[in-house]
Amino acid sequence: MTPPPGAAGAVRHPDAPAPGELLGSHYEKCFGCGGGQAHGLHLEARAGEGVAVTAEFTVRPVHQGAPGLAHGGVLSTALDETMGSLGWLMHTIMVTGRLETDFVRPVPVGTVLRLGAEVTAVDGRKVFTRATGRIGGPDGPVAVRAEALFIKVNVSHFTEHGRDEEIEAAMADPDQVRRARAFEVNP
Numbered sequence: 154m155t156p157p158p159g160a161a162g163a164v165r166h167p168d169a170p171a172p173g174e175l176l177g178s179h180y181e182k183c184f185g186c187g188g189g190q191a192h193g194l195h196l197e198a199r200a201g202e203g204v205a206v207t208a209e210f211t212v213r214p215v216h217q218g219a220p221g222l223a224h225g226g227v228l229s230t231a232l233d234e235t236m237g238s239l240g241w242l243m244h245t246i247m248v249t250g251r252l253e254t255d256f257v258r259p260v261p262v263g264t265v266l267r268l269g270a271e272v273t274a275v276d277g278r279k280v281f282t283r284a285t286g287r288i289g290g291p292d293g294p295v296a297v298r299a300e301a302l303f304i305k306v307n308v309s310h311f312t313e314h315g316r317d318e319e320i321e322a323a324m325a326d327p328d329q330v331r332r333a334r335a336f337e338v339n340p
């Protein structure tokens with residue numbers, strides 16, 4: 154996932170949340186960040202400098218694969234969600250086209266995974282990102298890392314393909330910021 158020569162750097166939107174500010178969830182029912190998913194990751198991302206975020210994910214017993222260890226797919230999801238949240242710093246709607254994960258160390262249940270993600274390049278609709286997840290503290294060893302290619306999409310990606318009842322409920326969301334993230338961002 155190497156950006157082509159001449160790909161541009163990421164541009165932080167002037168109205169992006171300030172560094173240190175929590176991004177909040179883009180959708181209450183999102184498995185990655187929504188508060189309305191009992192077994193979801195409840196991942197909380199925070200804006201960094203430039204187009205970068207940090208996030209935390211606490212591995213709970215419902216996230217196991219092997220006994221006492223986080224499921225690899227769940228860890229990929231945490232990385233994916235963290236990289237996906239970078240879109241809000243650029244006020245861009247984007248979806249994952251390709252995701253590559255390296256599982257470097259096992260991640261025990263009870264771990265607080267410290268995630269960090271950034272955009273490395275933008276080439277038209279293609280947004281190149283990378284992320285790491287550390288255990289044992291913010292400066293602890295890397296347990297997982299990923300690179301992903303996100304593709305910018307129009308809101309019609311969701312309205313045309315999503316199930317009507319969830320789309321209608323999300324459009325009626327009284328949380329204005331969350332609604333803006335989902336439907337009022339110019340891709």
Ligand SMILES: CCCCCCCCCCCCCC(=O)SCCNC(=O)CCNC(=O)[C@H](O)C(C)(C)COP(=O)(O)OP(=O)(O)OC[C@H]1O[C@@H](n2cnc3c(N)ncnc32)[C@H](O)[C@@H]1OP(=O)(O)O
Nearest residue numbers: 179233234237238246248249250251279304306311334335
């Ligand atoms: C409710 C709303 C919420 C929104 C708010 C925040 C959301 C946050 C969500 C966070 C949750 C976490 C995130 C989630 O979980 S997002 C959910 C998981 N992802 C999806 O469901 C995406 C499904 N895929 C698609 O819909 C289409 O394939 C997309 C839209 C991605 C592209 O189809 P489209 O027809 O539009 O475009 P295109 O095919 O002309 O491709 C365009 C360019 O991209 C290149 N390319 C494409 N794919 C790949 C690939 N695999 N490897 C390498 N390159 C690839 C392609 O070659 C081309 O390049 P070029 O030829 O121009 O050089």
